[in-house]
Amino acid sequence: MNVTSPTDAVHGQGGSASSRLTGSRRGFSVRSLLPLALVAPALAMVLLLFIYPLGYSLISAFTLPEGGLGLGNFAKALELYSRDMVFTLVIVSVSTVLIGLVAILIGGYLLLGEQRWAVRILSVLYRWPLFIPFIVAAQCMRTFLAKNGLMNNTLTELGLIEAINTTSFLDWRGIIITFVWKQAPFVTLLVAGAMAALDRATVEAARGLGAGRLRVLVQIVVPQVMPTLVVGLILSFVTMMSVLSVPMMISGGHPTMMTVDMAFRINAYGDYGTANALGFFSYLMTGAVAWIYLRRGIDKEGAK
Amino acid sequence: MTVRLRGIQVESLSKSWGNTQAVKDVTFSVESGQFLVLLGPSGCGKSTTLRMIAGLEPVSGGSIHIGGNDVTHAPPARRGLSMVFQSYALFPHLNVAENILFGLKVRKVGRAERDERLKRVADMTGLSELLARKPAQLSGGQRQRVALARAIIAEHPVCLMDEPLSNLDAKLRHEMRVEIRALQQRLGMTVIYVTHDQVEAMSMADKVVLMRHGRIEQQGSPEEMYARPDTVFTATFLGTPPMNLIELADGAGGAVIKGMTDASVVAAGQGDGRLLGVRPEHVVLLDEGGLTARAESADYHGADTVVTALLGSQRINLRVPGRFALEQGAELRLGWRAEDVHFFDFESGRRCEQDALPRVA
Ligand SMILES: Nc1ncnc2c1ncn2[C@@H]1O[C@H](COP(=O)(O)OP(=O)(O)OP(=O)(O)O)[C@@H](O)[C@H]1O
Numbered sequence: 001m002n003v004t005s006p007t008d009a010v011h012g013q014g015g016s017a018s019s020r021l022t023g024s025r026r027g028f029s030v031r032s033l034l035p036l037a038l039v040a041p042a043l044a045m046v047l048l049l050f051i052y053p054l055g056y057s058l059i060s061a062f063t064l065p066e067g068g069l070g071l072g073n074f075a076k077a078l079e080l081y082s083r084d085m086v087f088t089l090v091i092v093s094v095s096t097v098l099i100g101l102v103a104i105l106i107g108g109y110l111l112l113g114e115q116r117w118a119v120r121i122l123s124v125l126y127r128w129p130l131f132i133p134f135i136v137a138a139q140c141m142r143t144f145l146a147k148n149g150l151m152n153n154t155l156t157e158l159g160l161i162e163a164i165n166t167t168s169f170l171d172w173r174g175i176i177i178t179f180v181w182k183q184a185p186f187v188t189l190l191v192a193g194a195m196a197a198l199d200r201a202t203v204e205a206a207r208g209l210g211a212g213r214l215r216v217l218v219q220i221v222v223p224q225v226m227p228t229l230v231v232g233l234i235l236s237f238v239t240m241m242s243v244l245s246v247p248m249m250i251s252g253g254h255p256t257m258m259t260v261d262m263a264f265r266i267n268a269y270g271d272y273g274t275a276n277a278l279g280f281f282s283y284l285m286t287g288a289v290a291w292i293y294l295r296r297g298i299d300k301e302g303a304k
Numbered sequence: 305m306t307v308r309l310r311g312i313q314v315e316s317l318s319k320s321w322g323n324t325q326a327v328k329d330v331t332f333s334v335e336s337g338q339f340l341v342l343l344g345p346s347g348c349g350k351s352t353t354l355r356m357i358a359g360l361e362p363v364s365g366g367s368i369h370i371g372g373n374d375v376t377h378a379p380p381a382r383r384g385l386s387m388v389f390q391s392y393a394l395f396p397h398l399n400v401a402e403n404i405l406f407g408l409k410v411r412k413v414g415r416a417e418r419d420e421r422l423k424r425v426a427d428m429t430g431l432s433e434l435l436a437r438k439p440a441q442l443s444g445g446q447r448q449r450v451a452l453a454r455a456i457i458a459e460h461p462v463c464l465m466d467e468p469l470s471n472l473d474a475k476l477r478h479e480m481r482v483e484i485r486a487l488q489q490r491l492g493m494t495v496i497y498v499t500h501d502q503v504e505a506m507s508m509a510d511k512v513v514l515m516r517h518g519r520i521e522q523q524g525s526p527e528e529m530y531a532r533p534d535t536v537f538t539a540t541f542l543g544t545p546p547m548n549l550i551e552l553a554d555g556a557g558g559a560v561i562k563g564m565t566d567a568s569v570v571a572a573g574q575g576d577g578r579l580l581g582v583r584p585e586h587v588v589l590l591d592e593g594g595l596t597a598r599a600e601s602a603d604y605h606g607a608d609t610v611v612t613a614l615l616g617s618q619r620i621n622l623r624v625p626g627r628f629a630l631e632q633g634a635e636l637r638l639g640w641r642a643e644d645v646h647f648f649d650f651e652s653g654r655r656c657e658q659d660a661l662p663r664v665a
């Protein structure tokens with residue numbers, strides 16, 4: 001699907017352009033081949049590096065260990081890892097929602113904040129995690145969130161909690177915190193850009209009509225940057241679905257995320273069938289999200 | 305206690321960003337129910353002044369009173385005014401009705417009253433059929449009406465408008481000018497209206513404040529400003545084509561027109577360093593006498609023709625009714641009435657009192 005639509009579009013354009021130029025639809029002219037020549041290398045790369053492995057792993061998912069086609073791998077994946085699938089979906093969904101909230105709050109403060117210096121500092125600081133790889137982020141979080149990590153030590157020092165009562169956050173909470181810390185800046189970057197491009201007068205008009213800053217953010221600014229926000233969140237959702245290092249380092253035991261299970265099936269048993277079946281499920285999840293987004297876009301077009 | 309409890313008083317208002325001073329020591333007042341136009345060329349500080357009155361821009365100095373209250377540092381919503389932006393600033397994701405009602409919802413006005421007010425305002429602005437549309441589905445003029453409706457539904461006594469008509473074509477502009485003025489008078493609103501278009505200023509204003517480089521050049525009723533400009537800038541900014549300014553020189557028996565060989569005296573007293581100003585519609589063609597000029601070109605406008613002629617080496621425009629059959633290089637005899645003549649100092653650009661000689665008429 002990814003591959004056919006762009007080529008269709010390019011081919012269609014090329015065809016009609018050349019027929020306009022030559023005044024005829026018969027035969028190949030060099031001109032009508034040119035678009036194809038331009039697209040061919042990219043197309044070949046997509047086929048070679050994406051479609052082929054994807055098709056291969058799909059086939060592998062449906063291939064039974066003892067040979068022949070069947071749903072055995074899926075049954076096994078569901079039996080062993082259905083809990084992890086739910087765990088993964090919940091973690092990534094919760095993270096996505098939190099990322100959205102953080103991005104709106106930071107972007108909103110950058111747009112509407114009245115303390116100039118605070119706005120300036122925040123606009124520099126929030127981007128930092130963008131430049132840190134997931135695995136480093138996970139390592140930082142490990143030292144920060146552990147039972148005797150920086151966070152608990154600080155809280156104890158401050159007398160906010162007793163040393164005995166500290167708990168490790170290195171479980172689902174740690175994964176969510178890491179994901180949000182790492183991905184929120186990315187979505188904020190997109191959202192803040194979209195907010196900066198808004199007609200500022202709409203904000204001023206709303207304030208002039210008596211709306212407070214929170215209302216302006218929720219009712220005027222966010223609806224206008226919604227398309228950008230949704231794109232950012234979907235990209236984050238897909239990214240988080242595929243991150244291995246974070247769940248591996250922060251909470252590798254049960255329950256854990258599907259990426260860890262896949263790595264385990266392959267490394268421990270060479271069981272590509274079940275790993276690919278798990279991969280197929282995660283593809284369904286991201287596919288569902290993408291579908292929701294696309295449908296929303298079509299509805300909007302229809303409304304216009 | 306002062307008696308000026310209503311209206312708007314702006315005193316010694318100034319605004320600077322770093323080293324650029326956009327507004328300097330601006331003082332004016334608007335009476336309740338008056339229509340004041342802030343006029344001036346691009347970049348002279350009109351919008352900045354208006355935005356400070358609206359509370360969208362903090363002031364660097366001076367004070368603002370609205371309805372007797374000091375609102376210099378009050379937030380926009382506390383000033384009891386509404387604003388129409390040049391870009392209209394409609395909320396693109398809300399339909400026309402939601403746009404108009406936004407302010408009332410914020411202020412928690414009850415549903416029944418909201419609906420009633422919406423109906424009234426929509427009728428008034430001719431938007432009744434369009435309430436369900438999004439701004440993107442409206443024409444420029446319709447968007448302008450929505451912006452206007454959103455401002456007047458608040459029923460604030462004061463409305464600020466920043467070049468609200470500049471995105472419209474000439475015909476629509478004329479219609480909207482009349483409509484806005486009618487609406488303002490019907491509702492008794494106090495309006496401060498920003499424009500760089502002197503025609504708008506002349507036709508709509510009760511009072512004009514003309515700005516230049518962040519300062520007030522002159523203020524007064526349109527008639528006063530037109531009839532008695534204090535400076536060369538005011539004289540040439542108001543009126544199309546602008547007032548003729550003719551350089552004078554000292555001659556035998558008084559001031560003569562600089563560079564004219566058959567120098568007839570046009571004014572008593574000094575001529576060097578002085579400018580004589582006369583509006584094109586005040587220059588008349590004479591059968592005999594007057595000053596001799598050479599016809600150069602004619603610009604036909606329908607109702608009248610603007611003829612350009614050379615008075616010695618200086619250009620002068622005159623307005624002649626109907627169509628003027630121009631014979632290039634033909635000799636014209638020009639004159640004007642003494643009371644239609646203005647004098648300015650060349651250096652300072654300021655008005656000076658001098659007697660025009662009546663015999664020129
Ligand atoms: N935010 C700002 N920072 C710095 N300078 C500004 C700012 N806003 C306006 N200025 C400057 O202040 C001066 C006055 O601007 P203003 O917008 O009030 O002009 P204006 O009279 O409304 O012009 P126009 O008719 O083009 O809208 C200009 O020289 C402008 O460059």
Ligand SMILES: [Mg+2]
Nearest residue numbers: 350351352466
């Ligand atoms: Mg302006």
